[in-house]
Amino acid sequence: MMTMALADRPFLGSVRSALTDRIRFCSRCGIVREERELGFNPPDLERVCSDCGMGVMLSAGRDALPDSRMSFLIVTEDLRISAVSEGAERIFGPETDLLGKMLFTTLTSPLGLEELALRIARAAGGGRDVVLIPIELEHGRPGYTRLEARIAACGPPRGALVTIEPLLT
């Protein structure tokens, strides 16, 4: 039964997250801090990253970003790229070339653009689900062929956190 279940694993995955388990992360260097390390609603909640001095500290669910310094894009509800992490620059090129561009100029999904757009719009609108969806790069660099995007809400301001990971098979 176990083997069957694994073989039938749906292409589009979903991750459960405890709503209270929050992190804060830097939009630029991608450092992750547990929210409980920072205390509950500390009065001097860090807004600019003290690590790199460039990124804005955003909030997200624990499952939205499994690790520090991952490769991610932040996308607005109208599907434009509003931030690129240092890790993602290694895949997509410099942030300055990507800001304000439509997401689909850089990546698509074998499940279809509509599916990808729907998931991102939901996350950017504050949806609580963390969704895994296979993606393909429009101008893929060698070695970045089989990828998966982890899509979740982040903010403020509201956006979709799109983390790029190797697709595990």
Ligand SMILES: [Zn+2]
């Ligand atoms: Zn930083």
